[in-house]
Amino acid sequence: MTVSTAILCVAFAAVANAATYPQTTEIDLVFPRNATYAPTDMLPIVIAVQDPTLAAVLQPYFDIEVWYYRTNRQPASGPLITFPTVNSSQSEPLFLYSYVANLTAGSYKIDLGVTIGNCSDNASVSTPTTYNDTGFGLVFTIADGGQAVDLVSASASDVCANASDWSLTWNVTATPKATTGVLTGGISTCAVLSEEKPWPVANPCGATVDKAAAASILATLESWTCATNCTSSDKKSTASDRLWKGTAAVWASALLVVVQFL
Numbered sequence: 001m002t003v004s005t006a007i008l009c010v011a012f013a014a015v016a017n018a019a020t021y022p023q024t025t026e027i028d029l030v031f032p033r034n035a036t037y038a039p040t041d042m043l044p045i046v047i048a049v050q051d052p053t054l055a056a057v058l059q060p061y062f063d064i065e066v067w068y069y070r071t072n073r074q075p076a077s078g079p080l081i082t083f084p085t086v087n088s089s090q091s092e093p094l095f096l097y098s099y100v101a102n103l104t105a106g107s108y109k110i111d112l113g114v115t116i117g118n119c120s121d122n123a124s125v126s127t128p129t130t131y132n133d134t135g136f137g138l139v140f141t142i143a144d145g146g147q148a149v150d151l152v153s154a155s156a157s158d159v160c161a162n163a164s165d166w167s168l169t170w171n172v173t174a175t176p177k178a179t180t181g182v183l184t185g186g187i188s189t190c191a192v193l194s195e196e197k198p199w200p201v202a203n204p205c206g207a208t209v210d211k212a213a214a215a216s217i218l219a220t221l222e223s224w225t226c227a228t229n230c231t232s233s234d235k236k237s238t239a240s241d242r243l244w245k246g247t248a249a250v251w252a253s254a255l256l257v258v259v260q261f262l
Contacts, residue, residue, distance in 0.1 A: 025170050039103075176192065
């Protein structure tokens with residue numbers, strides 16, 4: 001039995017613009033949805049980051065696992081999930097994406113965990129930045145007669161309006177200068193999270209995928225699958241695009257993705 005696991009370590013370097021607080025940043029699981037999909041060689045996993053510049057100072061780490069559902073939490077078969085390097089040239093929302101391959105008929109669960117940094121603006125605090133974990137899970141099914149993969153339809157208003165259970169928000173009240181040596185990735189500011197809850201309600205419809213974005217995402221994922229499944233003459237991906245498969249329990253080593261906000 002193989003494990004299909006992703007750990008994305010995102011180290012951001014950000015230049016903070018003058019802003020009025022509080023402000024909210026959000027992540028949304030855009031695909032898959034809690035639905036039934038037809039068998040496919042490649043099932044995309046797409047995450048959207050709303051207000052990625054603000055999200056940068058949270059120093060988010062994503063931990064994604066795909067499991068067989070209700071089968072002693074045995075891991076689903078498929079390749080190691082990796083995420084691409086992203087940069088500030090991409091428009092908001094920022095999409096992070098990967099895929100799982102050749103899932104057999106059955107039900108699966110995606111567990112998405114996010115670790116974020118919450119710093120104090122009190123200079124007397126000995127440990128200015130603390131890290132908090134949160135997340136959610138979503139169940140989907142692979143079966144004959146299920147719907148085809150369609151990223152545009154998955155973010156349509158009638159679908160995303162009911163998808164807030166698979167979103168997370170953070171209410172940031174300040175972004176003070178980070179204590180030297182506390183943060184990684186060259187970050188000069190950190191996020192102070194509001195102590196007042198609940199935080200603003202998620203708006204997953206703010207992360208829609210248009211046809212151009214969907215085509216770009218799927219083309220990239222197709223190139224990744226080609227890196228392992230195509231003939232040598234068809235392969236056009238670079239070494240950094242390659243996916244690895246395992247025949248035993250395999251954990252992804254942390255993938256450092258540096259996002260430069262200019």
